[in-house]
Amino acid sequence: MTRLFLALMWLLHWLPLPLLAALGRGLGLLLYVLVGERRHVTLTNLGLCFPHLSPAEKSALARRHFMAFGRSFLELGLWWHASPERIRRLVRLDGGERLAAYKDRPVILLVPHFVGIDAGWIRIALEHGLVAIYTRQKNRVFEAAMNGGRLRFGNCELASRQEGTRKALKAMKGGRFFHYSPDMDYGPKESVFVPFFGVQTATITGLARLAKLTGATVIPVVTRMAGSGYVATVGEPWGDFPGADELANARRLNAFIEAEAMKSPEQYYWLHKRFKTRPPGEQGVY
Template identity: 55%
Template sequence: MSRLLVALLWVLHWLPLPLLAALGRGFGALLFHLARSRRHVAEVNLRLCFSEWTEAERRAVLREHFRLLGRSILERGISWFAPAERIRRLVRLEGKEHPDGVRAQGRPVILLVPHFLGLDMGGTRVAMEYDGVYVYSRPKRDPVADRWLNWGRSRFGDQLQVARQDGIRPVVRALRAGRPLYYLPDLDYGRKESVFVPFFGVPAATITGLSRLARLTGAAVVPCVTEMLPDGKGYVTRFGEPWADFPSEDEVADAARMNRWLEGEIRRMPAQYHWVHRRFKTRPPGEPRLY
């Protein structure tokens, strides 16, 4: 099945982006009805994170999320197969002076990349600018899909991929060697190396790797968020200003700061966050399951 999907993405990547985006939105509307377990996860997440919204407001964001999810799946073929010139046209970079300024000072750079639906397209575009380092999980359920996801992030430049299971040392060496780290620390990775800090007011298992890596290497943390533009108009990857006074002496406070920053980004484009992930799967001792 995965090989058929990859073949389909290769065929579809030749289409103009507006047409491909329309097909993707239709595909996402179909997923809304078929992917019931993932829809349930997203429903729970939105209810927990936006309890102040009406049910109608949450439902509208949920439906739009699945339309954009469909887009992100079908448009992934562009990041896997399209030539560099096309990707440069479709993905605009803003704020590149921020990571470039840090690197000019001789400091390592950690690009803080939250799980918005455009992150793979943004990752491919960023790889055209920097020979970086990526952290990935070794294939579990679908090695074909994992292989192509890693391919999309590494097909341009000299990209170093490090398995999460290999620990922190290869990443530290790469940062110290001058490779920017494309870092995605905002999912639920289990209890190990996690602390419980609020995410939209709900205790969420959050890894402390961002703080630890910045402390070990002296790296600056530069936010990097990719937004899907409407109507097939492309993407924009925005680099923010380097975080001041980070890391602190308190890894828990640093993790909470990351989540607060992420909340602000999500409120700016709530339908584009990766709500189908079980963000609150790991619970504090004694608390019931949420999914």
């Protein structure tokens, strides 16, 4: 079944993006109806982060998120199979000169989980070497296809979360940019509780620790759907980071992601159980 679906994704990648996007949004609406657990997670997250929304407004935002997610999922075939020329047409890279200025210097790309994250990866991979840590999938056939698509332009490398950061750090020292996404709940280990949308949230301290260990510059990258394509925006390098205060470093991370999520809230990854780990004595939210 997985191989059949992967073959379908290959066929679909030949479609014009507007048509493929419409199919993806339809898939997202279907998932909203059928996948009750993730609908519940999304609505819970939105209720915590946007308490001012009415139930109808919250449901509408959740549906828009599922539509964006469905589109991004169906469009994976593009990033795994489309030609470099087509990828450059579909994904605009804004601020790419900032990356070029740091060539051969240690860099951590801070890449929050927006639905366009794979589009951003493949666009930057056309110009620069990348390394990232990924979570192993239960479906190894899909994992192999996903990793093959991400690595198809050569100068990139992946390390599983089980391997830790050593492999990624070695690749970074070899000139690759470390594509790092720390905005998920990885449990209480090496996490601190700081606000995210006003909710005390388990936030890993890895960004500051890795930047301090390697002397790397942190450069944010956010990729969004925009019209009939995507825009991968390379932000200004972070100055005065990391600071000496661990909590302040984590607060800065969350404040940045929160501000970016507010610009296009339907495109941030709300399906994840971001608030699963609670402070001691606090009841679970899911």
